[in-house]
Amino acid sequence: MEAALAHIEHACELLQTDPMRASEILLALRSNPEALGVARHVLEHSTNPVAQFHATGLLQAALLGRWTELPLEERAAARSYLATLLLNHGERYSHFVSSQLLQTFAVLWKRGWAEEGPDGKTHFFQQVQALTHAPEEKDGGGEASRKKNKVVLASEFLLALVGEFSTAKSAALGLPLEFHRQAHKAFEDYGLLPCLEIGMGMLARGVEETLVALPPSGQAGREGGSGLTADAHGSLLRLNAIVQLCLETLSWDFTGFDPLQEPSMKTPCFISPPIAWRPYLLRLDLLEGLVSVYTRLRGLSVQEGEGRLHLLRQLLTQLASLQGPVFPTGEERSQYALFLLRVGVDFLSQSVEAASTAEAAFYEGRQGSGAAEDEVEGYGREVDGWVSFVHVCVSNFRLPVLAAFPFFPELCQRLSAVTCLLLRVTAGRAVNYRGSNQDWTAACEEGWAMAAFETLIETWGVLVADPMIAGEGGGSGGTSPVGPMGMEGGGGGVEAARSLEEDAEEEAEAIATANVEEQVGGGNQAGCLTRLHWLLTRAGGREGESLDRSPAGVVALLEEARVLVQAWGHLIADDMHGEQPAIPEAIHRLCFHATPASTPSSSFPPSFPPSLLPATSLPPSTAAALLVDACIHLQHLAGFLLQRAVEVPDDPFLSPYLTETILSFVARFARTYLLPDHSLYRNGILAPTLVQAFGGEAGEGQVEQSLRIAWGFLTRWPSQREVAKAAIAVVRAVVLTGGESLGRAAVRSEAWKVMLRDMEAEKHFLRQHGEQLVGNGQEGHGRAPSPSPQIPPELGYLRLASDLRGELLEVVVGGILARENDAEAGQGIAQVAGPVETRLHFLLLGLKSSNGKSGVGRGGLVREVGVVAGLYAGMARAVDNTGQAYLPRLITHALKPLLDVATLCSAYPDALHAVLLFLRDYAEVQISSLGAPATMSLLTATGQALKAYASHNVGRTRKDANSKEEAVGDILCVLELLSHVASKDFVDFSAEQEGKLAADTVADVVFFGLERLIPLMSEELLEYPPLGKQYFTLVNSMVSTYTERVAFLPHPLFMQLLQSVMFGVQRPDSEIARDSLRALAGLASFHAQTVGTRVGPAGHANGGGRGLEAHVTAHPALFSECTRKLLHLVVYEGSVWDRLDAASNALLALILCDREAFLCLLAGILEEQPPSVKERLGQEFQKLMSAIPPRVEGGDGREGGRRRGPAWDRQTKLAFRHHLRAFATQVRPFMQMR
Helix, strand or coil: CHHHHHHHHHHHHHHHHCHHHHHHHHHHHCCCCCHHHHHHHHHHHCCCHHHHHHHHHHHHHHHHHCHHHCCHHHHHHHHHHHHHHHHHHHHHCCHHHHHHHHHHHHHHHHHHCCCCCHHHHHHHHHHHHHHHHCCCCCCCCHHHCCCCCHHHHHHHHHHHHHHHHCCCCCCCCCCEHHHHHHHHHHHHHCCHHHHHHHHHHHHHHHHHHHHHHCCCCCCCCCCCCCCCCHHHHHHHHHHHHHHHHHHHHHCCCCCCCCCCCCHHHHCCCCECCCHHHHHHHCCHHHHHHHHHHHHHHCCCCHHHHHHHHHHHHHHHHHHHCECCCCCCCHHHHHHHHHHHHHHHHHHHHHHHHHHHHHHHHHHHCCCCHHHHHHHHHHHHHHHHHHHHHHHHHHHHHHHHHHCCCCCHHHHHHHHHHHHHHHHHHHHHHHHHHHCCCCCHHHHHHHCHHHHHHHHHHHHHHHHHCCHHHHCCCCCCCCCCCCCCHHHHCHHHHHHHCHHHHHCCCHHHHHHHHHHHHCCCCHHHHHHHHHHHHHHHHHHHHHCHHHCCCCHHHHHHHHHHHHHHHHHHHHHHCCCCCCCCCCCCHHHHHHHHCCCCCCCCCCCCCCCCCCCCCCCCCCCCCCHHHHHHHHHHHHHHHHHHHHHHHHHCCCCCCCCHHHHHHHHHHHHHHHHHHCCCCHHHCCCCCHHHHHHHHHCHHHHHHHHHHHHHHHHHHHHHCCCCHHHHHHHHHHHHHHHHHCCHHHHHHHHCCHHHHHHHHHHHHHHHHHHHHHHHHHCCCCECCCECCCCCCCCCHHHHHHHCCHHHHHHHHHHHHHHHHHHCCHHHHHHHHHHHHHHHHHHHHHHHHHHHHCCCCCCHHHHHHHHHHHHHHHHHHHHHHCCCCCCCCHHHHHHHHHHHHHHHHHHHCCCCHHHHHHHHHHHHHHHHHHHHHCCHHHHHHHHHHHHHHHHHHHHHHCCCCCCCHHHHHHHHHHHHHHHHHHHHHHHHHHCCCCCHHHHHHHHHHHHHHHHHHHHHHHHHCCHHHHCCHHHHHHHHHHHHHHHHHCHHHHHCCCHHHHHHHHHHHHHHHCCCCHHHHHHHHHHHHHHHHHHHHHCCCCCCCCCCCCCCCCCCHHHHHHCCCHHHHHHHHHHHHHHHCCCCCCCHHHHHHHHHHHHHHCHHHHHHHHHHHHHCCCHHHHHHHHHHHHHHHCCCCCCCCCCCCEECCEECCHHHCHHHHHHHHHHHHHHHHHHHHHHCEC
8 A cells, every 4th residue: 555655646746747647647546446445545644635635536436436336334434434534634634635525525425315315314414413513622723723623514514515416516427417417306305404404503603603702893993903812713714614505505506407408597596495494594683693793894804804704795695585485474575675675785885985985095195005905995895795785685575575664765865875975986086097197987987886886776777667666657756765866976976977878788777777867856857957058058168268278177177078968968868769769758757847947056157057949938947948958058069169170179178089979969869859740749848849949940950050060070070080980970860860851851951062062072172183192003113202182171071081981971872862852862972973983983093004013002092992992882881762773873883993993903802802892782782672784783793803802812821810800801791792692582683584694693603602612611710700600691591592503512612511511500609500400401301302303403513413412422421420410419519409490400301311321320329328328318219210201202292303202291390309309308318427
C-alpha cells in the first residue's frame, strides 16, 4: 500500500509538469483490483490534499463499478466509513477534499436509495438528528479552528444529500436519466421532509443561539472591527451551514425530471410545497428571529457581515415565494404576506438611506477611497437584495391579499418615498460624474440606485396592473400612492429616469413606467407639464438673457431639458399598440380630469409663460390645453435650435443629443396628433380641443412647421448622423405613416415644394460640378487633383451619409407616389430622379476613363458607386401604388448602366456589394408587381451581377476577421436576392409564352447563384445566425419547388448541399433545424416516390436516372448515414421536441427509400447496446416499425410525374409522428446517460 501511496503522490506532482502522464497513472489505478484498499490507505495516511482528492474519486469509482456485486452490508459500511472520516478526522482535510468526500457520501446514498429499506433510511436520519443535539466540544478555536462541529457536519451531510437528489446539482454517474428521475421521485416521497424537519429545527435553535451570542444592535459599527467572541463566531458558522441547507431544501423542484421538457422550461418562479411542510414553514416566531439576527448582523463590518446578510436575504426571499396548499386560509396568507412586506420595506428604506449616505461621503472624500468604495458597493448589493425581496412579495401575493389590512397604504407611501430617493441618488451620481473624464451616463445606468429603481418600477407596474384597480373605471378616481413619485423628484429626479429610456430594454421599461403613470392624478400631470412648458420656453430663448452660459450651466440646462422631453414625450406620444396611430390611454384619462394645473412651486417663475395654443374653446389652464401647448412647444424648441444652427453654428446650446431627442418625439407626436380625423378621438374634452388645435388649417400649419424643421436640419446639420436620422423620421411620419389626410396636407405644403425644388436643383449643380464632385479618375496621373466644389446651403443634404441619402430618397419618392395624382407624380419623380440619373452618368464616364488605372481618383469613384447604388436602392424601396409604374420604368432604364458599373468595379468588394444591395431591395419590394419584360431585365441584371461576384469570390480564401465579416455580408445579400427572385415563380405573368420564359429564367438565375454559393457554405459561415437562417430557408424553398433540379445537381455539389443540410439539422436554432429537416424530407420523399419512374429532364448529366439513384450509386451509405444522424437526434440531442414533427417526416421518407438498409441499421444499433438495454430498445424499435406501411409497388395516381402511394397520405404521416414521439419519450430516459 505504501508503494501505491507513493505512486499516487508522484502522479499528483506530475499534474503540474506532465498532466497527460499523470492522468494516465490515475486512470490506470481504477482498473487495479485493490483500488478500494488503495483509496482508503491514501485517505488515512497521506497528507497531500491533491492525493486525498483523487483518492476520493478512486474510492467512488471502485464502489460504483462493483455496486451490483456488493451486498447491502458492504454498501452501508462504505457510507459509514466516509461519515466516520468526516466526523472524527475532518480537520485533516482541506475544504475541497471535504466537499468531495461529502459528495461521494451522497452519491453512494443515491445509488442505493431504491434498494435501501425504510429502516435503513430512518436510521440514517436518526443519526443526523442525534448529531444536531450532541454537545459541542469547547476547543476554544472558534471559527479559526479546522475541526468541524457536529451541527455544521450534520447540515453538510443533508445539504450534500439534497443537492445530489435534486434536478440541477446531481453528479454525472454514467447512468440513464431514468435512474436519476426515479431517484429524485423516491427521495421526494421519503427523504425530503425529514431533511426539512431537521433543517428548520436546527434553524430555530441556531437563531436563538446567535441572538444570545451576538452583541445588541448598534454596539458594533459597520465600518469598524466587530469585536466578536469565539462563541459568536461559532454560532455564525453553524447558522451559515443551516441556512444553506434550508435554501437548498426550499429550492427543490417538484416538477422532477421530465424528458418532454427542456431544463429552462421548468424553472419555478415560486415555491408550491405540499401541505405537510406547513408546520415547519409558517412560523412567524421564526421569521421574527431571522429579522432580529439580520438587524444585529447589519452592525458588523462589510467584510464580516455581508456574506451572512446575503444568505439571510436569500432565505427570506424563498419564504416570501411560498404559495399553494401550505396556506389553508386567505387570512393566514394575508398576515404572512403583510409581515414579510413590512420587513422588506423597512430594510429597503434603511439600506437605501445608508447607501445614499455612504455614496455622498465617498464623493465628498471624507473617507479613504478603497474602504469607502467597498462600503458603497456593499450597501448597493443590500439594496438590490431587498428590492428583489419586495418585488417577489408583491408578485407572489398580489394586491387583493396585501390590501386586506389598513396599514397597506402606509407601506405604499414609504415605498414611494424610497423610489423618489433612488431617483435623487441617481441624479446626484450624474452630477458627481459630469465634470470628470469618466462616462457619467454609464455610471448612472450601471449604478445600484438605477438598478433598484428599475426593479421598483416593475413592482409598481405589478401593483397597478392588478385587475383590482386596472379594471373598468379603475383609474378614474382617487389617488395612487405612486402619485407623488413623479413630482417629488423634481427635475433632477426625472433626469435620473433618462437612463431608463436609453437602456437596451427600453420598451419593456417604458411599458412598466406607463403602467405607473396611468394611475397618477390629473393635478400632478398638469404640474409636470407646467414645469416642462416653462423649461422649454426658457431654453427656447424667451429668457435667454438670464441663462448661465458657463459649460456647467449649459450642460445642466440641456440635460434637464432632454430628460424632461423624454419623460413627458413618452406620455404624450402614441402608444404604438397597432399599425395606426392612437392616442395613449393615459392622455384620455388625463384630459377627462377637468383639473386646473397645479400651482407652480417656488422654483417656477411667478407668471405662466406665454402660450402658443391656437384659440380654443377651453381655458388655457386645463390639462388638455396644456397638452396641446406642450406638443407645439416641442416644435418651437426644435425650430429655435435650427435657427441657432443657422445663425450661430458654435452656440453652446446646440446639443445634438437634445435635438435628436426632440425630433424623435416630434415624429411620434406627428403620427398621433396631426390627424384632422374626428373618428380617432374620443368624445369628451379631448376631442374638440385636439381637432380644433390640429385639424384643418391649424393642422396643416403644424405639418408645414414639422417639414420645415426636418428639412432645415438635413441641409444645415448633415454631419450629425443621429440628428439626420431623427429628421428623416419626422418626414416619414408626416408624409407616409401619419394617415391619408395628413400625407395629403404634407405634399401640398410649401415646405414640401421647397424640398422638391432643392432636390431638383442638385441636377443643375451636378451639370456644373459633376466631374469634380463625382471624380473622373484623372487624379494621380500627371494632373493636379480637382478642388472640391463649394456646396450651397440648400444642398447641404448632399453631405449626408450614403445610406441616409437613400433613406431620405425612399421617403420622398414614397410620398410622391402615394399621395399625388398621376400627373403630379410624374413631375415629382422627374424632380428627384433627375439628379440621380445625372450622377450615374458622370460615374460611368469616370469609371470608363479610369478603367485599368489606379490612384486616388479611382478610390473616390468606387465610393461614389456606393452613393449612386444607395440612391437607386432608396427609390426601389418606395412602393409604387400609381397605375403608371414610374419606378419600374425608371429603374429598368438604369439597370444596364448600373451593371456596367458593377462589371467595371467587380474587383472592389464594397462597390459590388452596393450594387447587390440595390438589386436585393428592388427585388424585395417591386418584383411581385413587375410585368414579364421588367422581370426579364431584372433577372438578366441579377445573373450578370452574380457572375461578377462569383468571378472574384469563388475559391477566394479569407483569413482575417474583417474579410470574413465582409464575406458574411456579401453572401447574406446574395441569399436574400435569390430568395426574392425565387418568389417571382409564384406570380402569374400576363402573356403565356413570356410567362413560361420568365419562369424558366427565374429557376436558371436562382440555381446559377445557388451552385456558386454552396461551395462557400462552410460550417464556420453557417454559424452566423442571419446567414444560416437565410441559407436554409432558401434551400428548403428550392427543394420544395424545384426538387428535380436539386436532385440532378452534379454529385460533388449535391453532397456539399446535403452535408450543409445535415449540419443544419443539428443546429440549436429550431427554425434552421426545421428548414433543414424539411429539405431532407423533400429529397428523400422525391427518391422514394420516383423509384421506377423516369423523371430525369433532358439536358441533365443524370437525366434518365431514378430519384437520387446516381448519388446513391456514388455514395451507397447516403441514406443510412442520414438515418443514423436523425436517430441520434431523436434519442440523444437535448433540442428535439421543437423539431420532432419535421424530423418524423424526414425519417419516414428515409426509411421508405431503403427499408432493408434501415433494418440493418437497427440491427447494428441493437448489437452495440448492453444486455440491460438491448431488449427494451428492440421492443421500442418494433413499435416504431409498426407505424411504417408495407411496401407499395403501385400508386393510386400520378401528379407531376411523382408516384402518390398510400405511404404518403396524411394519416400515415400523423401515425408515424405519434409513434416517433412515443418512441422518444420512452427511449430517451434509459438511453441518455448522466
